[in-house]
Amino acid sequence: MGSVFNWIPSAAVARLLFQAIVASLAGIGLLLAFILGRRGWRAYHFRVLNAHTFAFRQKWKDIVTGAVAPETWRFNKLDRQIVENILLDSIETGAPADLPPLVECLRSTGLLDLRIYEVRNSRGWQRRNAIVSLGRTRAPEAIPALADALDDSDAQTRLAAVRGLGRFALPEAAAALLVRIAEGTLNVPEKPLQNSLLSCCRGEPSMLVPYLRRAEGGSREMLARVLGELATPELGDDLLLLAVDPLPEVRASAARALGRADAQFAFPILSALTADPEWFVRLRAVVAIDGLHHPRSIPALVRALCDVNRQVRQRAATALSRLEPHLEEILERVLVTRDNYALQAMISALERTGGLNHLVEALQDPRNPRKAAGILLRALHRASRHLYSARTPGAAQVIAEESSQTEEVAAP
Secondary structure, three states: OOOHHHHHHHHHHHHHHHHHHHHHHHHHHHHHHHHHHHHHHHHHHHHHHHHHHHHHHHOHHHHHHOOOOHHHOOOOHHHHHHHHHHHHHHHHHOOHHHHHHHHHHHHHOOHHHHHHHHHHHOOHHHHHHHHHHHHHOOOHHHHHHHHHHOOOOOHHHHHHHHHHHHHHOOHHHHHHHHHHHHHOOOOOOHHHHHHHHHHHHOOOHHHHHHHHHHOOHHHHHHHHHHHHHHOOHHHHHHHHHHOOOOOHHHHHHHHHHHOOOOHHHHHHHHHHHOOOOOHHHHHHHHHHHHHHOOHHHHHHHHHHHOOOOHHHHHHHHHHHHOOHHHHHHHHHHHHHHOOHHHHHHHHHHHHHHOHHHHHHHHHOOOOOOHHHHHHHHHHHHHHOHHHHHHHOOOHHHHHHHHHHHHHHHHOO
8 A cells, every 4th residue: 555645746746737727727817808908998099089080070170270279189199199180181182272271280289390399309110200290291391300310320210201301392302302312421212212302303303403413323323313204495405414424324314304305406415315335325315206206306216226226126116107297208218228127127116006007008099109109119028028918918919919010110
């Protein structure tokens, strides 16, 4: 028979197991109590929020005009947040004529000054939250506070400041960005910075030119892209300097901007850029010439049609195919080049734009000059007989019937 002392370890193990079960049940109970308490608190919070929001909506016009004293809600954190959110949403979605009283309400109630104080004295997510709110106000006096945030050591804070300044869409906000870009002290991603500059400089693109001359490297290229997007005909002489810049991206941006300049001024520069060493500069120049849509562009486009780069040839062919009154002259110039790639690109562009069917029908028109008909026949016979025999019923038959007369009628 065993001793009673043999039961002691078993009793200790059972006691520990019982304590563990009790502790687990207590933990589960506390977790459930926390979840239920949190849900109850959130339900209560949203009920209060909805009730206060509804009350403010009922007297919103009086709050904006100041008929309701700010002291009745300004010192309550929840009420202050509700009024500020409604004001900021109204500023973002309202018409320009509705903005002045809304911004004035932010000033007179002290909400604007409160956010400026938070931007200058807070840190971390609180400062970023204040920056976002301050950018939505569109109040010019908030620009210096956001400009100071551009020098913050935190990358997220700097990015929030860039986006906040972009919301103002004012030249003053762009100046804060441009100064740091020219000095090379602004370390933020390029895309958000470019978007902010596009927003702020849209009404005054000429302000980019002095900073573009001072900037270097990637910053210079980025500013050139912004200027190319926003340039106006008044920037003619400045664009001429950019067209001979050592950086190919700057030259490409200048070509894009010249597409909106005066045609007499832009044609010589764009024509020179179609011979640029970089293919994308030549492509931008061809696109810009196409935008001018002028017969004077035909020699430059025909030269681009013989480019070694396929994209440049296709874009030049598309541009030429749109000059419908001059298609006979264009085809004659293309035939003179004796470049089969150029001719194939031209015929393909005419097919895409529907111009080829029109030309084939014109061959059967008795009023069509025989010389023009010969030019068209030579082009079709050399470059597209095998292509259109399957795709355009009747075209191959016309070519076959007239091919015997091609050499005779094409002679000058």
